[in-house]
Amino acid sequence: MFLCLSRLSLRLGRVSRCHGDRRLIATVVSGTKTARDVKQRLVLQVEQMQTHFSGFRPGLVVLQVGDRDDSNLYISSKLKAAAEIGINAKHIRLPSTTCQDEVLRNILALNEDPEVHGLIVQLPLDSDKPMDQDLITNAVSPLKDVDGLSCVNAGRLSRGELRDCFLPCTPQGCMELIRQTGVSVAGKQAVVIGRSKIVGAPMHDLLLWNHATVTVCHSRTKDLPDQVSRAHILVVGMGRAELIQGDWIKEGAVVIDCGINYVTDESRPSGRKVVGDVHYASANQRAGFLTPVPGGVGPMTVAMLMQNTVISAQRFLQNQTRT
Numbered sequence: 241m242f243l244c245l246s247r248l249s250l251r252l253g254r255v256s257r258c259h260g261d262r263r264l265i266a267t268v269v270s271g272t273k274t275a276r277d278v279k280q281r282l283v284l285q286v287e288q289m290q291t292h293f294s295g296f297r298p299g300l301v302v303l304q305v306g307d308r309d310d311s312n313l314y315i316s317s318k319l320k321a322a323a324e325i326g327i328n329a330k331h332i333r334l335p336s337t338t339c340q341d342e343v344l345r346n347i348l349a350l351n352e353d354p355e356v357h358g359l360i361v362q363l364p365l366d367s368d369k370p371m372d373q374d375l376i377t378n379a380v381s382p383l384k385d386v387d388g389l390s391c392v393n394a395g396r397l398s399r400g401e402l403r404d405c406f407l408p409c410t411p412q413g414c415m416e417l418i419r420q421t422g423v424s425v426a427g428k429q430a431v432v433i434g435r436s437k438i439v440g441a442p443m444h445d446l447l448l449w450n451h452a453t454v455t456v457c458h459s460r461t462k463d464l465p466d467q468v469s470r471a472h473i474l475v476v477g478m479g480r481a482e483l484i485q486g487d488w489i490k491e492g493a494v495v496i497d498c499g500i501n502y503v504t505d506e507s508r509p510s511g512r513k514v515v516g517d518v519h520y521a522s523a524n525q526r527a528g529f530l531t532p533v534p535g536g537v538g539p540m541t542v543a544m545l546m547q548n549t550v551i552s553a554q555r556f557l558q559n560q561t562r563t
């Protein structure tokens with residue numbers, strides 16, 4: 241029903257623009273709602289595991305170094321989601337004085353712990369000591385790397401071995417939101433803005449292996465508006481408040497905004513508000529589908545982390561029953 245209505249609204253928008261009397265208003269793609277549906281499905285899966293495997297629960301550990309406010313906020317939303325689903329989540333916070341070897345020792349011990357099925361290191365590391373972030377990310381066992389950030393998982397994704405790896409949570413959440421629109425990715429021109437290991441690069445891989453033709457833009461890209469105007473599917477993750485303007489966007493495009501930027505807003509008690517990388521009001525007049533910020537990609541990232549943890553626990557149980 242949703243898909244039919246969505247397609248219909250896209251079609252109506254195009255027709256009305258031909259007559260030049262009405263502006264297209266994008267269909268909002270709600271991450272809050274989609275994430276709620278994903279989490280409800282996961283609750284059932286965890287209940288089944290508990291029933292069939294004598295109270296078994298998936299285990300997730302979030303390892304933090306230091307005490308950054310933004311990290312604390314993200315961690316609390318992960319722990320809350322885990323508790324709602326029935327995942328046994330644990331938060332280990334190491335002081336910022338911890339040395340790299342000590343962090344690695346913790347990771348290696350958690351890799352061996354059979355009650356831990358998902359292990360994530362909260363980034364960025366907030367440490368007084370020198371830390372090799374890549375070394376630490378890669379110390380997490382690929383079998384428990386539910387953030388999908390290790391070289392093993394990233395390599396599998398880049399080769400299109402999608403079933404054998406853990407997909408990074410934010411791009412996976414974006415794909416899920418694109419699916420919600422009912423717009424097929426195959427054969428479409430997709431443009432990704434940003435090439436980070438967490439968002440842009442894996443987003444490129446996912447779109448590519450779902451058969452889009454993909455262009456990746458970054459800070460040295462010339463004529464960003466021209467690149468954006470070619471996209472049937474546009475995924476933006478650059479951390480530049482409202483930089484993407486509506487009149488750059490192809491009419492009817494699917495626009496997924498990963499950006500989380502805090503800007504001044506004197507009308508609020510906090511004195512600030514969160515906005516995306518896309519200028520929402522103008523994009524709303526051009527896109528066919530648009531994710532809001534907040535309430536778009538953010539909740540999906542957490543939901544996909546929970547999904548990966550449940551998948552990891554399922555794989556663990558399959559291996560146990562085989563041996």
Ligand code: NDP
Pocket residue numbers: 410433434435436437438439440457458459460461464477478479480498499500501537538539541542
């Ligand atoms: P990074 O800073 O690691 O990467 C930003 C990317 O954007 C880089 O590739 C950079 O290019 C590119 N970029 C920066 N400025 C421009 C520009 N003017 N034109 C074109 N490209 C540009 O950020 P992340 O990927 O970690 O995060 C991106 C955004 O997504 C942030 O707002 C972040 O908060 C948000 N985010 C949201 C998540 C969620 O759950 N919703 C999860 C993770 C991130 P170059 O490589 O050349 O420097």
